[in-house]
Amino acid sequence: xxxxxxxxxxxxxxxxxxxxxxxxxxxxxxxxxxxxxxxxxxxxxxxxxxxxxxxxxxxxxxxxxxxxxxxxxxxxxxxxxxxxxxxxxxxxxxxxxxxxxxxxxxxxxxxxxxxxxxxxxxxxxxxxxxxxxxxxxxxxxxxxxxxxxxxxxxxxxxxxxxxxxxxxxxxxxxxxxxxxxxxxxxxxxxxxxxxxxxxxxxxxxxxxxxxxxxxxxxxxxxxxxxxxxxxxxxxxxxxxxxxxxxxxxxxxxxxxxxxxxxxxxxxxxxxxxxxxxxxxxxxxxxxxxxxxxxxxxxxxxxxxxxxxxxxxxxxxxxxxxxxxxxxxxxxxxxxxxxxxxxxxxxxxxxxxxxxxxxxxxxxxxxxxxxxxxxxxxxxxxxxxxxxxxxxxxxxxxxxxxxxxxxxxxxxxxx
Amino acid sequence: xxxxxxxxxxxxxxxxxxxxxxxxxxxxxxxxxxxxxxxxxxxxxxxxxxxxxxxxxxxxxxxxxxxxxxxxxxxxxxxxxxxxxxxxxxxxxxxxxxxxxxxxxxxxxxxxxxxxxxxxxxxxxxxxxxxxxxxxxxxxxxxxxxxxxxxxxxxxxxxxxxxxxxxxxxxxxxxxxxxxxxxxxxxxxxxxxxxxxxxxxxxxxxxxxxxxxxxxxxxxxxxxxxxxxxxxxxxxxxxxxxxxxxxxxxxxxxxxxxxxxxxxxxxxxxxxxxxxxxxxxxxxxxxxxxxxxxxxxxxxxxxxxxxxxxxxxxxxxxxxxxxxxxxxxxxxxxxxxxxxxxxxxxxxxxxxxxxxxxxxxxxxxxxxxxxxxxxxxxxxxxxxxxxxxxxxxxxxxxxxxxxxxxxxxxxxxxxxxxxxxxxxxxxxxxxxxxxxxxxxxxxxxxxxxxxxxxxxxxxx
Numbered sequence: 063x064x065x066x067x068x069x070x071x072x073x074x075x076x077x078x079x080x081x082x083x084x085x086x087x088x089x090x091x092x093x094x095x096x097x098x099x100x101x102x103x104x105x106x107x108x109x110x111x112x113x114x115x116x117x118x119x120x121x122x123x124x125x126x127x128x129x130x131x132x133x134x135x136x137x138x139x140x141x142x143x144x145x146x147x148x149x150x151x152x153x154x155x156x157x158x159x160x161x162x163x164x165x166x167x168x169x170x171x172x173x174x175x176x177x178x179x180x181x182x183x184x185x186x187x188x189x190x191x192x193x194x195x196x197x198x199x200x201x202x203x204x205x206x207x208x209x210x211x212x213x214x215x216x217x218x219x220x221x222x223x224x225x226x227x228x229x230x231x232x233x234x235x236x237x238x239x240x241x242x243x244x245x246x247x248x249x250x251x252x253x254x255x256x257x258x259x260x261x262x263x264x265x266x267x268x269x270x271x272x273x274x275x276x277x278x279x280x281x282x283x284x285x286x287x288x289x290x291x292x293x294x295x296x297x298x299x300x301x302x303x304x305x306x307x308x309x310x311x312x313x314x315x316x317x318x319x320x321x322x323x324x325x326x327x328x329x330x331x332x333x334x335x336x337x338x339x340x341x342x343x344x345x346x347x348x349x350x351x352x353x354x355x356x357x358x359x360x361x362x363x364x365x366x367x368x369x370x371x372x373x374x375x376x377x378x379x380x381x382x383x384x385x386x387x388x389x390x391x392x393x394x395x396x397x398x399x400x401x402x403x404x405x406x407x408x409x410x411x412x413x414x415x416x417x418x419x420x421x422x423x424x425x426x427x428x429x430x431x432x433x434x435x436x437x438x439x440x441x442x443x444x445x446x447x448x449x450x451x452x453x454x455x456x457x458x459x460x461x462x463x464x465x466x467x468x469x470x471x472x473x474x475x476x
Numbered sequence: 477x478x479x480x481x482x483x484x485x486x487x488x489x490x491x492x493x494x495x496x497x498x499x500x501x502x503x504x505x506x507x508x509x510x511x512x513x514x515x516x517x518x519x520x521x522x523x524x525x526x527x528x529x530x531x532x533x534x535x536x537x538x539x540x541x542x543x544x545x546x547x548x549x550x551x552x553x554x555x556x557x558x559x560x561x562x563x564x565x566x567x568x569x570x571x572x573x574x575x576x577x578x579x580x581x582x583x584x585x586x587x588x589x590x591x592x593x594x595x596x597x598x599x600x601x602x603x604x605x606x607x608x609x610x611x612x613x614x615x616x617x618x619x620x621x622x623x624x625x626x627x628x629x630x631x632x633x634x635x636x637x638x639x640x641x642x643x644x645x646x647x648x649x650x651x652x653x654x655x656x657x658x659x660x661x662x663x664x665x666x667x668x669x670x671x672x673x674x675x676x677x678x679x680x681x682x683x684x685x686x687x688x689x690x691x692x693x694x695x696x697x698x699x700x701x702x703x704x705x706x707x708x709x710x711x712x713x714x715x716x717x718x719x720x721x722x723x724x725x726x727x728x729x730x731x732x733x734x735x736x737x738x739x740x741x742x743x744x745x746x747x748x749x750x751x752x753x754x755x756x757x758x759x760x761x762x763x764x765x766x767x768x769x770x771x772x773x774x775x776x777x778x779x780x781x782x783x784x785x786x787x788x789x790x791x792x793x794x795x796x797x798x799x800x801x802x803x804x805x806x807x808x809x810x811x812x813x814x815x816x817x818x819x820x821x822x823x824x825x826x827x828x829x830x831x832x833x834x835x836x837x838x839x840x841x842x843x844x845x846x847x848x849x850x851x852x853x854x855x856x857x858x859x860x861x862x863x864x865x866x867x868x869x870x871x872x873x874x875x876x877x878x879x880x881x882x883x884x885x886x887x888x889x890x891x892x893x894x895x896x897x898x899x900x901x902x903x904x905x906x907x908x909x910x911x912x913x914x915x916x917x918x919x920x921x922x923x924x925x926x927x928x929x930x931x932x933x934x935x936x
Binding site for chain 1: 763920933
């Protein structure tokens, strides 16, 4: 703790992270007449990842028109500010304490903020090269899509001229669009899995751009000492293949940006990498909420925007004395194919509402029945044919009808 | 000639060269350091396990043991005044098999012979009480309370900074190509021109034998690089272990170490792989996965911890088991070779040893009376950091909480980095969880026009 503290600043709701979910939530809280709402943003400008996605499509659901990322971020920012949200930029939250006390670091000094409710909206980032255990040298020219976007769109800096894109998710396609902005010409897309992770209808787009797609490219290695010189991998035929290149975009495999969480008193779910929450979005300390992509990797901005709005409504009800209750039971991902289920706990509350759906992430493709059971009793069962990195939602049970249950299990029945 | 003649030319600015530069500058010599890479610490010194060893398991009576003991003592002596990051964690050697268990008494006895008198046997229960997250497969062990976690980069930077602050000169991108020795001393032929020095000290590490051949036409040893790969776990893992967990050593390596780092992570490594290349410090997925598995076996809680980084270092192994430090008095040339993985602990001791060799040979020193003590940025998660002081001008690297002020100070300081790697070593920027996802663009802008290898590339 900081010494010599005198008086803590207070507010109704403090929001950690001014991305799409955080700004949408803050604005909605003000629409619901919550008094002092502060967004704490560590970057020099709020807006989050859309700030550096200088391409379409954003904003259809929210603003009824097609926007590029930076315009969308600006609208989210302006809407929040117009409604009286205080957006504090270049402000890093360095610690979360019980009772809603946050330690802040501004540009020039440190301080405390005490909030009636705190909402964590720190979003996601891509997995690094090390996290993906990509071997080889450590030359310059290896960046994530996020870093590429901010270099290109925010700074006008070109990290390389003809990179290889590692990964084949939607964001990997965004890397191609970003590259085009500074006349960077990707020479290949390389995917370790045997099929494209983004929907395969995207494949013609690659063909159109003249970018060859290498699937089943295992054990990638980066070559080069000072700068990237090549990417080496084992191809589908089991032979080593080498692509000459001057850069690598390590794209996708999003994970929650949970650094603050991990040093806090709040529980983390190893499945999502984000906080353990109940159906209201409350963390294991009910003063703390979480929403947006921090809950699970990774959804579209539109989805996060709506999550932010819905969470704001629950927080307003909570502050109004709704009394969500504190008794909760675990929701268990009871099959190795299931990577995570959000929420991870169900509050046995008299009050309805909440997320209304379980959001499920997979480790492997599933083509079977998926079932939710309260203890032994079947609550819901349905057919599921899906792959990892897809949006999968199933109806949530009504907790008020299952007040005797001790756990909920989500399982796959093949 | 007097004005551009140096007393001592040190070839190589790894940790040994930096310590050497400091020692001879403090002894009053006019020192020149020649480094062929674009930045200091670019060879063997750029990657290691970041431990200050007592030398408890060095061969008793060896030069290595003597240098580690002297280096260890001096490190502790100067740590405060040079703001060296240091954390007394202590170490435990852990036996996982019956064979290893049987080897412990002789290792403890060896430690005692090496003057590490507080090495003491520990029972299984005592170990598990002190390190409750270790796997209960362990059979026994012993402790070496005097082992410390340090930062290999800021230590070496602090040495060279003190040398520079007291008049030494450093030339980077300066490779020694050859030279002639005459009555006036050495005329060195380098990639940046001819340079004149009375005495040459070869601290070229992985290229030690190459420099020997270029200057004296014969080599004292042959370097066989030995690669060591490491994985670094997320800071959350540091709650799992307090001591440095050492294995029972074998002939080729100290084995796999599990320990915290001074930056609050947990490190597992190294592997030991002999190879031809003196530059290839690449990692291999298979080896990294294996290290991870071995780490989890010893410390099961690592299973749920993310990996933050993976790297490899090269140690300049030779055909000899001991350090090879030879003074060719007829040619005013000292070859400092075979400084293996213990070089970080021993560097200050090696420098003292070489100073003593020269003194014996009649070299006269006039030590500086009041040497300047430059203050360096103490990069440690266990000490106050710059961001905790007012006026940091905002955070640039969010994962490691590196301030704009810290980065500006390094970029405008006495030894600005030549490469992004150098900037990372001086500030820790991009070294955290996200590995540059958030701050690479900002760093690219801040360093524009300031690095020898820019982060951005030109349009042609």
